Amino acid sequence: MAAAISSSPSHAAPGFxxxxxxxxxxxxxxxxxxxxxxxxxxxLIAPLFVREGIDSPVPIASxxxxxQHTVDSLVxxxxxxxxxGIPGVILFGVPTRKDAEGTEAWDSDGIxxxxxxxxxxxxxxxxxxxxxxxxxxxxxxxHCGVLGPNGEVLNDPTLEFYQRIALxxxxxGADVVAPSGMMDGQVAAIRDALDGxxxxxxxxxxxxxxxxxxxxxxxxxxxxxxxxxxxDRRAYQQDPHNGREALLEIAQDVAEGADMIMVKxxxxxxxxxxxxxxxxxxxxxxxxxxxxxxxxxxxxxxGWIDGPAVAMEQLVALKRAGADFILTxxxxxxxxxxxx
Ligand code: PBG
Numbered sequence: 001m002a003a004a005i006s007s008s009p010s011h012a013a014p015g016f017x018x019x020x021x022x023x024x025x026x027x028x029x030x031x032x033x034x035x036x037x038x039x040x041x042x043x044l045i046a047p048l049f050v051r052e053g054i055d056s057p058v059p060i061a062s063x064x065x066x067x068q069h070t071v072d073s074l075v076x077x078x079x080x081x082x083x084x085g086i087p088g089v090i091l092f093g094v095p096t097r098k099d100a101e102g103t104e105a106w107d108s109d110g111i112x113x114x115x116x117x118x119x120x121x122x123x124x125x126x127x128x129x130x131x132x133x134x135x136x137x138x139x140x141x142x143h144c145g146v147l148g149p150n151g152e153v154l155n156d157p158t159l160e161f162y163q164r165i166a167l168x169x170x171x172x173g174a175d176v177v178a179p180s181g182m183m184d185g186q187v188a189a190i191r192d193a194l195d196g197x198x199x200x201x202x203x204x205x206x207x208x209x210x211x212x213x214x215x216x217x218x219x220x221x222x223x224x225x226x227x228x229x230x231x232d233r234r235a236y237q238q239d240p241h242n243g244r245e246a247l248l249e250i251a252q253d254v255a256e257g258a259d260m261i262m263v264k265x266x267x268x269x270x271x272x273x274x275x276x277x278x279x280x281x282x283x284x285x286x287x288x289x290x291x292x293x294x295x296x297x298x299x300x301x302x303g304w305i306d307g308p309a310v311a312m313e314q315l316v317a318l319k320r321a322g323a324d325f326i327l328t329x330x331x332x333x334x335x336x337x338x339x340x
Pocket of ligand 1: 133216218233
């Protein structure tokens with residue numbers, strides 16, 4: 001007696017029925033219904049650059065579609081992001097004056113502080129205002145901390161500077177400060193400073209697992225950073241060979257009081273993201289960095305890939321791996337594509 005409906009393709013071995021997984025892929029509506037990961041406009045944080053001493057925005061050659069903003073053009077862009085439904089931005093400053101200690105980073109009239117005040121005035125609470133908290137954009141040697149006599153980046157003395165920056169950013173209206181320097185103890189030190197300085201409502205998004213990556217290249221153009229003497233950040237950012245160490249970094253930042261944690265770069269950290277999703281209860285972010293953006297843009301410009309499709313595929317993969325939200329230079333483009 002022939003089976004009326006076979007449960008498996010005709011070539012399946014007897015006793016090994018093959019589940020027909022393609023049934024649920026047949027139509028767009030079916031695929032939509034069973035989608036496990038979803039990317040929405042609420043998942044997107046837009047990184048923005050603001051530069052001191054310019055009269056009009058300066059396009060960043062290695063990051064097609066991105067610019068160094070004036071405070072005025074930054075405000076215009078922020079309003080556009082609000083209208084697209086994007087919930088937040090993260091700010092990076094480019095000062096005119098750099099020095100050994102990066103003093104412009106915590107000057108109350110430093111460029112990021114000016115920008116934060118203007119943004120708050122312009123958009124109120126419609127946008128979560130995050131500020132990258134680091135020294136590299138502000139130091140003349142380009143490192144994320146202050147240097148010792150042999151050119152090494154000093155850990156504990158740097159923490160005092162991070163505390164000053166946190167207070168300056170909080171005073172200017174940041175909702176969230178995001179320490180990215182990878183000094184040990186930076187989250188605890190910043191939390192202490194904020195709590196002691198009347199800013200206990202300001203949250204910390206810790207760059208918890210941050211690898212020493214060549215994918216930050218275009219970003220360094222965007223913020224005019226060159227590391228002195230052809231140096232690198234391998235003595236403080238993580239070695240890409242290590243995954244378990246990333247989980248130690250993350251656990252430590254959570255224990256120190258991080259409100260949210262971030263993993264960076266994104267596509268080369270999917271293992272870390274997936275593991276962190278299992279062990280961490282605070283919101284988890286991924287930073288799809290400048291080099292990841294630039295590669296997609298460049299290949300698309302050459303006609304080699306469908307840029308928007310690849311961007312979407314990568315961002316969805318980050319959600320699937322466990323990210324709650326994503327910092328991405330594609331934020332506005334994706335929001336437009338999603339019909340925001
Ligand atoms: C440090 C910082 C960097 C990035 C974010 N914060 C650069 C670095 O660590 O060298 C990289 C972001 C990107 O590449 O998009 N302030």
